[in-house]
Amino acid sequence: MTQLVADNETQGLSGPKRSVSIGVRVRNSRASGVLLVVLILCAWELSARTGFVQSTNWPPFSTVMATLVVDVTDGELLPLILSTLWRLARGYGIGFAIGIPLGFAIALLRPVRLVVRPTIELLRPIPIPAIIPPLIFLLGLGDSLKLSSIAFATLFPVVLNTIAGVMAVEPIYDQVAKTFGVSRWTALRRVVFPAALPFVLAGLRTALGLAVVVTVVAEMIVGQDGVGYYLVSMQFAMRAADMYAAIVLLTLIAYLLNRAFILAEGRIIRWTRLREASGDAS
């Protein structure tokens, strides 16, 4: 398949000249991007080492990384990371398990749409962390509070993208299903769902980012464990290096989750990418 795409006129005719220039450009852009990151980290390192920023709470980057390695290897952080990930997975899972069917129901069933849509539009603009304090009253300080918040954060992008995806399904697909006498359920499963899937996955990706944020915020506000709780504890304990280590760790986790998602997404809807590459516009 990849071969066929490469054989496509638009790419096949370009020859070596174009591929070199693209290669150079990609390398340049990558290099310049990485360079800026390195520069910022160097500035951090230098500002702490030279005393440009004088504070016991401003450890050099190298110290932070060393602390991170120690904290992870001595086993202090590992259970916290796992509890954060497990919490995230459950909250996110609940959110999308509700969100996808709800999105389909709203898009496909007019009565559901009429009843539910205004509520969704009203709830949507609420900043998610703002619901945590009232939820504490309702759910106490336990895990159900955190899971609800994460699920709530996940729900909206998933529902809204699913609706958009189902609405964007080509009307002709319905007719194709109809002319072959396919049942409504089969049409939903084999036609509407795959047609809407790219939108649904985009919603899930947005939701994943939000879910990470809300997981950490929830742990920071009402934590007994998790990396968010650890982060706040280290701040209270004035252990700046450990605090920054936790932040670096969270950054890494969020980054890796997003990369993993993009990878999985690319596999699940491989046809969209290949189709774009093949130059098929429709």
Add this chain to the structure above:
Amino acid sequence: MSVTALHQVSPAPQGARLSIDKIGKVFTGPSGGSVKAIDGVTLNVEPGEFLAIVGPSGCGKSTLLQVIAGLMSPSSGAVRLGAQDVTGEPAHMVYLFQQYGKSLLPWMSVAENVMFSFRHRIVMTRSAARARCDEYLAMVGLLDFADHYPWQLSGGMQQRVAIARALAAEPKVLLMDEPFSSVDALTRLDLHALILDLWTAKRFTAVLVTHDVDEAIFLADRVAVLTHRPASISEVIDTNLPRPRLSIETRESPNFLALRHRLLAHLLARPGGAAHDAR
């Protein structure tokens, strides 16, 4: 893509007579106004017959065909296949869409697209389904492309996949909505020959809607001419051309040219007809 071998087997026409009985269709606009698209069309299509319906662009041909297919309900009149009313689920009829590029499902391979037409109605093993799929792909000369995605194929090949998919459902009636209008001229002649070969082999009833007079005469037993909107039948002409029809010779025969002259004169004579047909 030779399918001449198919000529040897020519089973008896299958299925029942398709009766289109005083079909009318009125569209109600959002502002409450209504437009009459079809005005009392009556047609009978015999089992195994090839009927073409020609008319100027925008005369309501596609609407008529969608009503016949059961994809749209008529405002008045009825469509019957044999003794059965066609409503909603169009049993034994398959609609071949004009926009082949859009009607093929892009997330399915060519083979999956073809199997989609029958797998959900008929209980059969995976290998039996695949065999049936391959049989039809072979008929349109695309067996080697079974595992490609439709968008990796040219327009003409995509339409051949759509034809294979439609016929793999083994319909009694194949309804074609200008299926050859968006491919280049040579590919179109190719597809004409292909559809005639398949029709000869499978003996389904064929109804073709087109604005191309040559196409209608070349393919059909009878040509029904529609008036301007609201569409009604102004004339039904027997082509009486011998079969098998030959891509070049048939189109150069005096009878073909005479029919062409007559139909074009008829279509162009109407007020406003020339302006529409000149597109």
